[in-house]
Amino acid sequence: MKQDYYEILGISKNATPAEIKKAYRQKAIEFHPDKNPGNKAAEEKFKKAAEAYEILSNENKKARYDQYGHAAFENGGGGGYSGGGMNMEDIFSQFGDIFGGGFGGGSFGGFGGGSRGRARVKGSNLRIRVKLNLEEIANGVEKKVKVRRKVMAEGATYKTCTTCNGAGQVMRVTNTILGRMQSASTCPTCHGAGEVLDKRPKNADSDGLELKEETVSIKIPAGVTEGVQLKVNGKGNAAPGNNAIDGDLIVVIEEIAHETLKREGTNLHFDLYINFSEAVLGISKNIDTVSGKVKIKIEPGTQSGKILRLRGKGLPSIDNYGNGDLLVHINVWTPQALSAEQEAFFETNKKDENFKPNPSKLDKSFFEKVKDMFS
Ligand SMILES: [Zn+2]
Known part of the structure; x- marks a missing residue:
C-alpha cells in the first residue's frame, strides 16, 4: 500500500x-x-x-x-x-x-553513499535521409549508405585528466539556505570525459578524432512511412577518450512518390480510367501493385465511381498488423469528340430505356463509399 x-x-x-x-x-x-x-x-x-x-x-x-x-x-x-x-x-x-x-541544472555528486561514477561521454548523433520507393517500403530493404563520421584517429592516446582526476566533475562548495552544500559541475578541462588527449596524430583534431567515410548498412523494416526515424547504434560521431561511446546514426525516411499508386496509411489507391464501351461491355485490365502487375476484371455494366478492393495488396503495417488493401477507383471516360455516326447513335439512344439512370441500393453514392472505406 x-x-x-x-x-x-x-x-x-x-x-x-x-x-x-x-x-x-x-x-x-x-x-x-x-x-x-x-x-x-x-x-x-x-x-x-x-x-x-x-x-x-x-x-x-x-x-x-x-x-x-x-x-x-x-x-x-x-x-x-x-x-x-x-x-x-x-x-x-x-x-x-x-x-x-x-x-x-548540474547533478549532485557523491550521492547515495558512494560515487555515481562518471557519466560516459557520448559522441554526437549524425542524421541522414534515405529515399525509398513504394516497392522498398512494401518489402523492407537493406540500404548501404556512405557516412562521414568522426572516429578516433590511429595512434591517438588519452591520459587521465589532472583537473578532475578522471572523475569528469569538479566539486563546488556553496552556501545556500540548506547550509553548506556540495555540488558538482562538469570539469572545464576535459568536459566530463575524465580523460584528455595525450598523443595527437598529425591528421587528428584537438580531440584526437578524424573524419572518415564509412559504409553503413541499414536494415529498413517493411511498412515505414515518411518522416520515420530509425537509429543505428554507434554509427554517429565518436567522442574523445578510451571510455567514450560513439553517437548514433539517425536515419530519416523519405518516401518517393509512386507514379500511379497513392498511399494512404497501409492502403493504396489506383485511379483506373476505362472508356464508355469498356464500361458497357466489360473488360480485363492490368493494374500496378507494389508486387507487379495484377489483372482485374471489370464486369459489363460497371458504373463510374465504383471501387474495387484488392485485399492485402496494400502495404504492410510496421507493427505487423497485416497488409492494407489496394483500392481501384473506376472512372468512366466520357468521349469528348464524336463522329457523325457516333453522334447519331447517342442521339438515337438518348431517350432509350436502357440509357436511363436507375441506381440500385448497391450503387452507393460517393459519400457512402467514403464512409465504408473508413469504417
Ligand atoms: Zn577533467
Missing part, C-alpha cells in the same frame, strides 16, 4: 499551494542526500516527498489524486506519470522552482 501523499508531506487535504510548497521545502531540506550521506532511509523519504510534491503541486494531477487516490496514476489511469518513477535528476531539476536559483 502506497503512503498517502498528504501524509508524506505532513499536510491536510485542504492545504493551499503555498502550504504544499512550504511543506515540501522542509522535507527536501531534512532528507536532502547531501545532508544524509549514505542514509538509504533518508533517500527514500527524499524521493517520496518529491513524488508527492510532483503530484500535489500540479492542479490537474492533484484533482485526479483527490478523486482516485494512487489508482489515478497506475497503468491505464491515463496519468502519463507513473508514481515512484522519479529519479534524482528529475527531483533536482525541480529545485529551481522551489528554492530559487543555485539549484537545478
Whole structure:
C-alpha cells in the first residue's frame, strides 16, 4: 500500500499551494542526500516527498489524486506519470522552482553513499535521409549508405585528466539556505570525459578524432512511412577518450512518390480510367501493385465511381498488423469528340430505356463509399 501523499508531506487535504510548497521545502531540506550521506532511509523519504510534491503541486494531477487516490496514476489511469518513477535528476531539476536559483541544472555528486561514477561521454548523433520507393517500403530493404563520421584517429592516446582526476566533475562548495552544500559541475578541462588527449596524430583534431567515410548498412523494416526515424547504434560521431561511446546514426525516411499508386496509411489507391464501351461491355485490365502487375476484371455494366478492393495488396503495417488493401477507383471516360455516326447513335439512344439512370441500393453514392472505406 502506497503512503498517502498528504501524509508524506505532513499536510491536510485542504492545504493551499503555498502550504504544499512550504511543506515540501522542509522535507527536501531534512532528507536532502547531501545532508544524509549514505542514509538509504533518508533517500527514500527524499524521493517520496518529491513524488508527492510532483503530484500535489500540479492542479490537474492533484484533482485526479483527490478523486482516485494512487489508482489515478497506475497503468491505464491515463496519468502519463507513473508514481515512484522519479529519479534524482528529475527531483533536482525541480529545485529551481522551489528554492530559487543555485539549484537545478548540474547533478549532485557523491550521492547515495558512494560515487555515481562518471557519466560516459557520448559522441554526437549524425542524421541522414534515405529515399525509398513504394516497392522498398512494401518489402523492407537493406540500404548501404556512405557516412562521414568522426572516429578516433590511429595512434591517438588519452591520459587521465589532472583537473578532475578522471572523475569528469569538479566539486563546488556553496552556501545556500540548506547550509553548506556540495555540488558538482562538469570539469572545464576535459568536459566530463575524465580523460584528455595525450598523443595527437598529425591528421587528428584537438580531440584526437578524424573524419572518415564509412559504409553503413541499414536494415529498413517493411511498412515505414515518411518522416520515420530509425537509429543505428554507434554509427554517429565518436567522442574523445578510451571510455567514450560513439553517437548514433539517425536515419530519416523519405518516401518517393509512386507514379500511379497513392498511399494512404497501409492502403493504396489506383485511379483506373476505362472508356464508355469498356464500361458497357466489360473488360480485363492490368493494374500496378507494389508486387507487379495484377489483372482485374471489370464486369459489363460497371458504373463510374465504383471501387474495387484488392485485399492485402496494400502495404504492410510496421507493427505487423497485416497488409492494407489496394483500392481501384473506376472512372468512366466520357468521349469528348464524336463522329457523325457516333453522334447519331447517342442521339438515337438518348431517350432509350436502357440509357436511363436507375441506381440500385448497391450503387452507393460517393459519400457512402467514403464512409465504408473508413469504417
Ligand atoms: Zn577533467
